[in-house]
Amino acid sequence: MANREARLIVFILMSVNAALAPTVSILYTSKEMECLQRVVTKSARMTLILSLPVAVGLILFSKWALLIFGHEFTRGNIALAILSLGQLINAAAGSVGMLLVMTGHERDTAVGIGISTVLNVTLNAFLIPWRGIEGAAIATSSSMILWNLLLGIKVYKRLGIDPTALGQISQWKKVCIKLRL
Numbered sequence: 001m002a003n004r005e006a007r008l009i010v011f012i013l014m015s016v017n018a019a020l021a022p023t024v025s026i027l028y029t030s031k032e033m034e035c036l037q038r039v040v041t042k043s044a045r046m047t048l049i050l051s052l053p054v055a056v057g058l059i060l061f062s063k064w065a066l067l068i069f070g071h072e073f074t075r076g077n078i079a080l081a082i083l084s085l086g087q088l089i090n091a092a093a094g095s096v097g098m099l100l101v102m103t104g105h106e107r108d109t110a111v112g113i114g115i116s117t118v119l120n121v122t123l124n125a126f127l128i129p130w131r132g133i134e135g136a137a138i139a140t141s142s143s144m145i146l147w148n149l150l151l152g153i154k155v156y157k158r159l160g161i162d163p164t165a166l167g168q169i170s171q172w173k174k175v176c177i178k179l180r181l
Contacts, residue, residue: 002019008054008058009051009054009055009058009084009087009088009091010051010087010090010091011056012047012050012051012091013047013051013090013091013095016043016047016095017095017097017098020039020040020043020095020098020170021102022100023036023039023058024036024039024040024066024098024103025102025103025104027039028102028159033062033159033160035159035160036159037161037162037167040094040095040099040161040162040163040167041162041167043094043095043163043165044092044093044094044095044164044165045161045165045167047091047092047094047095047165048088048091048092048165049085051088051091051092055084055085055087055088055091058081058084059080059081059084059085061076062076062078062081062084063077064112065080075133076133078133078134078137079133079134079136079137080137082134082137082138082141083137083140083141085141086137086140086141086142086144086145087141087144089141089145089148090142090144090145090148091165092164092165093148093152093162093163093164094152094164094165094167095119095163096148096151096152096154096155096163097109097112097113097151097161099155099159099161100151100155100158102109103158103159105154105158108151108154108158109154111150112147112150112151112154113147113151115146115147115150116143116144116146116147116150117143119139119142119143119146120139120140120142120143121150123135123139123142123143123181124136124139124170126157127139148164152164
């Protein structure tokens with residue numbers, strides 16, 4: 001149940017991806033990379049801003065959120081907090097998978113998700129016997145963060161854009177470094 005509730009956070013990212021996908025395809029095929037960077041940055045920031053209150057609410061009120069399903073589920077409150085934090089990082093990473101798929105780099109997405117799946121299974125094998133449900137939450141969040149990191153790097157290498165909510169902030173940092181500001 002903790003994982004299902006934490007997925008409320010990623011629901012926002014999924015909605016943004018569905019709306020953003022055609023725009024990404026059009027901008028990429030017309031080689032409008034500066035416009036694509038602006039659109040991706042704005043959507044990542046909007047996703048993070050909308051996800052943040054949901055994640056904070058689930059972290060702070062995890063016991064009450066799980067109480068909906070019954071008193072016995074409240075033992076998963078720490079797992080819900082861990083998963084919520086992982087999903088918040090997922091939201092902040094932006095639409096990395098969709099960007100790669102919509103620009104013809106599906107293989108990169110498959111490889112990144114495959115690597116993170118292997119990490120998830122391996123961490124689950126070690127952490128569940130040791131930490132139980134919290135171990136599973138750590139494994140899931142860790143693998144999700146890894147897949148966002150791997151896919152984010154691929155987006156930057158393949159498209160030359162920063163898919164994160166920090167997007168153009170890093171672009172300004174590069175300009176300041178070049179100008180020695």
